[in-house]
Amino acid sequence: MTAIGAAAAEDALPAAGPAAWRRAIRDWLEANLPPAWRADAIAPAEPGLEELKAWEARMYRAGLAGVAWPKAYGGHGLTLREHLIVSQEIGRMPMPESVNSIGKELAGPILLAIGTEEQKKRFIPAILEMREIWCQGFSEPEAGSDLAGLRTRATHDGKVWRINGRKIWTSGGFRAQRCLLLARTGTLEDRHRGLALFVLRMDAPGVTVQRIRQIDGEAEFAEVFLDDVPVEEADALGSPDEGWQAAVRVLEIERATNRMYRAWRLENELRHLVAACRADPNLAPLLADPAYAQRLAQFRIEIEVLKRYVEGVVEDLAAGGAIGGRGSLIKLHWSEAHQRFAALALELLGQAALPPAPEVRAAQRRFRRIYLRARAETIYAGTSQIQLGIIADRILRLPRAA
Amino acid sequence: MSDTEEIARTARRAAAACAGLDAAGAARRLAADGILGLLAPEETGGLALPLPAAAPVAAADAAELLAFPLVEALLLARLLAPLAPEVAAAVVAGEAVATVAWRGALRLAENGALHGTVGRAAMAREARWLVAALERGGAALVDLRAGPGVAVEEDPSGLDLERPAALVTVGGARAARLIPDGPEWSALRADAQLLRGAEMLGSAERCLEAAIGHLSGRRAFGRPLVANQGLRFALARHKLALENARHALAHALAVAGQDPRGRSIARLVARVTAAEAGLLLCEGAIQLHGGMGFTWDVPLHRHLRRVREAAAQCDPAGARAALAARLDEPAEEEREWAA
Numbered sequence: 001m002t003a004i005g006a007a008a009a010e011d012a013l014p015a016a017g018p019a020a021w022r023r024a025i026r027d028w029l030e031a032n033l034p035p036a037w038r039a040d041a042i043a044p045a046e047p048g049l050e051e052l053k054a055w056e057a058r059m060y061r062a063g064l065a066g067v068a069w070p071k072a073y074g075g076h077g078l079t080l081r082e083h084l085i086v087s088q089e090i091g092r093m094p095m096p097e098s099v100n101s102i103g104k105e106l107a108g109p110i111l112l113a114i115g116t117e118e119q120k121k122r123f124i125p126a127i128l129e130m131r132e133i134w135c136q137g138f139s140e141p142e143a144g145s146d147l148a149g150l151r152t153r154a155t156h157d158g159k160v161w162r163i164n165g166r167k168i169w170t171s172g173g174f175r176a177q178r179c180l181l182l183a184r185t186g187t188l189e190d191r192h193r194g195l196a197l198f199v200l201r202m203d204a205p206g207v208t209v210q211r212i213r214q215i216d217g218e219a220e221f222a223e224v225f226l227d228d229v230p231v232e233e234a235d236a237l238g239s240p241d242e243g244w245q246a247a248v249r250v251l252e253i254e255r256a257t258n259r260m261y262r263a264w265r266l267e268n269e270l271r272h273l274v275a276a277c278r279a280d281p282n283l284a285p286l287l288a289d290p291a292y293a294q295r296l297a298q299f300r301i302e303i304e305v306l307k308r309y310v311e312g313v314v315e316d317l318a319a320g321g322a323i324g325g326r327g328s329l330i331k332l333h334w335s336e337a338h339q340r341f342a343a344l345a346l347e348l349l350g351q352a353a354l355p356p357a358p359e360v361r362a363a364q365r366r367f368r369r370i371y372l373r374a375r376a377e378t379i380y381a382g383t384s385q386i387q388l389g390i391i392a393d394r395i396l397r398l399p400r401a402a
Numbered sequence: 403m404s405d406t407e408e409i410a411r412t413a414r415r416a417a418a419a420c421a422g423l424d425a426a427g428a429a430r431r432l433a434a435d436g437i438l439g440l441l442a443p444e445e446t447g448g449l450a451l452p453l454p455a456a457a458p459v460a461a462a463d464a465a466e467l468l469a470f471p472l473v474e475a476l477l478l479a480r481l482l483a484p485l486a487p488e489v490a491a492a493v494v495a496g497e498a499v500a501t502v503a504w505r506g507a508l509r510l511a512e513n514g515a516l517h518g519t520v521g522r523a524a525m526a527r528e529a530r531w532l533v534a535a536l537e538r539g540g541a542a543l544v545d546l547r548a549g550p551g552v553a554v555e556e557d558p559s560g561l562d563l564e565r566p567a568a569l570v571t572v573g574g575a576r577a578a579r580l581i582p583d584g585p586e587w588s589a590l591r592a593d594a595q596l597l598r599g600a601e602m603l604g605s606a607e608r609c610l611e612a613a614i615g616h617l618s619g620r621r622a623f624g625r626p627l628v629a630n631q632g633l634r635f636a637l638a639r640h641k642l643a644l645e646n647a648r649h650a651l652a653h654a655l656a657v658a659g660q661d662p663r664g665r666s667i668a669r670l671v672a673r674v675t676a677a678e679a680g681l682l683l684c685e686g687a688i689q690l691h692g693g694m695g696f697t698w699d700v701p702l703h704r705h706l707r708r709v710r711e712a713a714a715q716c717d718p719a720g721a722r723a724a725l726a727a728r729l730d731e732p733a734e735e736e737r738e739w740a741a
């Protein structure tokens with residue numbers, strides 16, 4: 001075992017205070033993350049799936065995943081405040097994205113909220129130990145933003161549920177063992193009513209996964225075809241009528257807290273860009289050019305604002321408060337800010353001296369990818385238009401047409 | 403109920419009760435509610451509260467279009483307490499109106515005489531005391547009723563109708579007191595920017611409420627205007643800007659005490675976001691009101707005028723430039739993390 005073991009997170013915090021704990025987390029990450037995996041590495045190496053699973057399992061054992069989940073299901077039993085500290089340190093380190101973020105940030109919280117005791121014991125530890133990767137089966141070809149229009153049906157044949165339909169934009173669908181599936185038990189006219197959540201085994205008969213190549217040439221997401229797929233009764237999540245409601249409540253929290261490290265990762269990106277520019281004779285003067293300086297400063301402002309939102313959410317949740325539609329403000333804010341920044345980074349790095357220095361090449365590789373991927377950020381988890389609609393409806397409570 | 407909410411409620415009530423009063427009348431009314439001594443030390447009759455306590459008061463003053471230099475009174479009572487305790491006590495008691503010239507600086511001659519013109523001094527015509535920067539650093543407290551050595555005229559760069567800005571020309575008058583070039587003087591200017599931020603957000607919130615009210619009540623093409631998605635989205639963007647600025651301002655106020663000279667990243671962020679939100683929401687509300695927004699009787703222009711002046715004082719362009727020079731510097735609360 002490495003510098004901080006599972007016990008270290010629990011013992012060090014009350015014993016030595018948050019500062020020492022933060023230090024321990026940082027030291028552990030620096031000592032254990034392979035340098036070539038860092039997004040700012042000069043000689044990068046892409047880790048494979050098995051390596052990433054092993055890495056995330058180690059992070060969990062070191063106390064860096066499941067921070068605020070109950071100990072009874074393998075969590076570390078701390079609070080969201082500690083989860084924030086861990087997130088800040090994860091954000092500051094440009095490490096690979098989790099290959100099980102759906103499990104850790106969506107399925108896990110929903111299972112904890114509405115799962116049975118048996119389900120929690122069966123699924124939660126497997127998520128944390130990276131034995132089971134999850135994907136999310138919500139969107140459909142005919143139901144993206146308007147989820148209530150989804151058509152995938154769940155019918156009970158007297159023994160098991162039978163699922164028929166299609167899911168799309170299923171991130172990580174090809175590597176997942178489990179799918180958090182939203183399906184209709186009633187009729188299409190029921191809209192939100194009669195939508196139920198299921199835990200689907202991705203190796204069940206009738207599941208076909210077709211990868212979809214995306215804007216950056218990779219194929220992270222997939223279309224999932226479901227042809228009479230059996231789901232055991234024990235894998236239905238919540239009762240058919242309350243599943244959706246509970247999921248929505250959890251989704252509200254998730255929209256506000258998921259990838260809690262984001263602000264600190266964005267700050268890492270900004271610092272990386274600035275460092276790369278300083279290292280280049282063409283780019284260094286541009287940092288002081290008012291046209292670029294203003295836009296760089298704007299992103300710094302947007303990062304600071306994002307930190308304030310996240311800290312506010314953590315404090316409010318810790319005090320037992322509610323989130324409401326606030327996640328929509330946060331999501332709209334960071335997604336648009338990040339797109340502007342990514343475009344700015346490309347614009348700057350494209351003017352580098354030739355041949356580019358190794359650290360400039362590293363930044364060019366990183367920001368090319370960030371720029372392309374950022375196009376999805378205003379689409380997934382509810383498009384910007386959906387977020388604006390939520391702000392208008394649920395936060396401002398604007399009346400509808402009379 | 404929190405103290406902040408209690409202060410905010412009192413401030414709204416007091417500000418509303420000042421409608422129609424001149425500066426001297428407003429001073430007495432506000433003093434009666436204990437508002438003017440919020441930041442001043444107890445020796446001068448104040449409550450010695452930290453800066454964040456003044457933010458809801460500034461927001462309420464803006465929302466009610468208060469015709470009184472309130473931010474100046476709050477901060478001058480704090481600044482002058484050790485230097486000119488009788489003036490500070492008079493400000494707290496509502497017996498004297500004091501203001502600040504936020505633009506320019508006076509020259510201090512060898513013989514102690516002051517010369518020069520300073521600007522953006524809110525309500526200087528009605529004030530007894532003026533604090534103005536000195537070219538050599540620090541500031542001077544000037545008695546505006548001292549006689550022929552002091553002339554007050556309209557500042558044509560000003561827009562505010564309730565608190566008209568003045569130019570003050572001093573030709574040989576002496577300072578009633580000199581204010582040293584120390585952290586207290588720096589803090590006055592830096593803290594004033596944060597309270598201007600609170601004022602801008604008070605105006606912005608009022609303008610957003612007005613826009614929502616107008617769009618909800620008015621019908622066009624057979625339905626309420628607010629049913630149009632384009633208008634709903636515009637309002638949602640206004641709300642986002644307002645909440646961004648609120649979060650930034652609350653943080654800057656919370657950490658203001660650890661940063662007496664006012665150089666924090668948090669302050670720079672708050673100045674930019676408050677100015678942006680203030681202008682977006684006030685100008686936006688005028689647009690969303692259509693022709694009504696352009697009329698004298700609809701008070702949106704009064705908010706816009708105040709916000710424009712406050713935004714000038716917050717200097718968002720300067721704050722952005724300062725941030726650009728400190729891009730990779732950790733924020734104050736994170737400095738120890740890097741250690």
